[in-house]
Amino acid sequence: TAEYGSQMLSLGGVHHLTGGSKKEGRVTVEMMMALGNKQPAELTIDGGSQILIQAGRAPIVNGVEEKRMRVGCGSATIGIFAKQFFGKLDEVVVVDDHITGVLTEHQAGRCLDMRPSGIRMRGRKSTPGRYFQVANPGTGWGGTDIADPLAIIESWETEAAWPGLRLLMTSTTGEHASWYVLDDKLQPVEQDMPEDVRRIVERIGENCEPSLTTVLFLGGAGGSLRAGVTENPVLLTRAIKDALVNVTCGGAPAYIWPGGGITVMADVMRMPDNSFGTVPTPAIVAPIEFSMKLDDYRALGGHMDHVRTLEDALRRGAWHNEGAPTARKWVPLPPANPWPLARPPLLG
Structure with missing residues (x-):
């Protein structure tokens, strides 16, 4: 679709990942991962133009880099x-x-x-x-x-x-x-x-802003993911809708789509580099975090026996097994991203 010269494309999705041929699924997931990881992707629009897009950069249409957005119609x-x-x-x-x-x-x-x-x-x-x-x-x-x-x-x-x-x-x-x-x-x-x-x-x-490609990731939190948070996954969904839980993607604020389930949308430019990966399904894999008060986590049936303090996680690493080496990578939070518990969640 389009709005006053801004062209909006919906790319990827489960119908292309698993509903078509094996090649279609592979090409789709590679394109999604490239765009999510702030890398370029070249596309040809049926009956339209050839475009080169990359998050945070101006789109290149038929070999010509766009310079300005419109001030309006x-x-x-x-x-x-x-x-x-x-x-x-x-x-x-x-x-x-x-x-x-x-x-x-x-x-x-x-x-x-x-x-x-x-x-x-x-x-x-x-x-x-x-x-x-x-x-x-x-x-x-x-x-x-x-x-x-x-x-x-x-x-x-x-x-x-x-x-x-x-x-x-x-x-x-x-x-x-x-x-x-x-x-x-x-x-x-x-x-x-x-x-x-x-x-x-x-x-x-x-008064025309510079042309810019914005990549928004849209994905859903499935049942198995929610089961990693609580023994009764629907309680997590309800807590998010009740604004008791804040959802982020790699620390980036996430918009929660209205309706059932946990469907999130985040700007990949606010996420860490190389946030996205793939699995052979084929499917895209992205980071997601749920932040809440400890009492609220206990109330929604969280796995309290696995709760660790922030001090412990920072000292020994996020993934700690007795006798196993620890590995951690420090990724600074971009200045534009608020601390997950600093404000109410962004809900649909």
């Missing part, structure tokens, strides 16, 4: 910058694959008592000043397939438009922008952009 861009445009021009068109904005028709332009320009846009008109499907998706202006922004203008109403009308056309990132003035035949003629208008276009770009 075309309509939002109009609303944000309308007052700054006012008095410096007569019409603004913000080209956008989702919603293309037209200033004088938009409510923002009306509130400024701007004179209607008489512009007629291609595409499907939504509410005043908002147009859908002005072009096909692509890598051109505003995420469309156009290289010439004038291609989305159908005509000008002779009763409303006038020679000398000043028109700015820009994308939602400011990476594309052109300045036109209508001649005596109401034809737009490209001219050098005034400096005060160019500064606003640059501000549009300034």
Whole structure:
């Protein structure tokens, strides 16, 4: 799915891991582990683009690294910058694959008592000043397939438009922008952009965040895992829903999905490096922790005879067997991650 240029992919899952061929399962789990471990993965979208994605880095689409996210859709861009445009021009068109904005028709332009320009846009008109499907998706202006922004203008109403009308056309990132003035035949003629208008276009770009790939891990805590916490696993599930237990993934805050069971989602950038592994099922393996007060652990039927103090664990290692060597690896908690018991859990 997508939201104002942000493309959202749901990758992996049990249907691909175990519901298809052995090769499909192997490729799926390798891809999931690579992305979870902050490594790159190259994907080809059926009927779409070839992309290279890696957590914390900009996506590379068809060999081109994306630079900016959009400040918003075309309509939002109009609303944000309308007052700054006012008095410096007569019409603004913000080209956008989702919603293309037209200033004088938009409510923002009306509130400024701007004179209607008489512009007629291609595409499907939504509410005043908002147009859908002005072009096909692509890598051109505003995420469309156009290289010439004038291609989305159908005509000008002779009763409303006038020679000398000043028109700015820009994308939602400011990476594309052109300045036109209508001649005596109401034809737009490209001219050098005034400096005060160019500064606003640059501000549009300034308000665009850098393009970024975010990888969220989504997984479930099964019955055998919960049995490692308590003899009656459903009590752990209920304690989590009652906010008595905080769930983390490698120390990273986890969002608990609503509904039955323990389904968690975490940002892999907040997890330790190389947090993910695999088993031959094939299946992905990820860290998960349940933090609670000792009395609450006792109440939910925890394995009290295996409880150890933090001092003991730090002194002898987390996995201690009499006569066996101890091994431990210190992984610092990222500053952005709170101590698991420092705040209420993040619940759905």
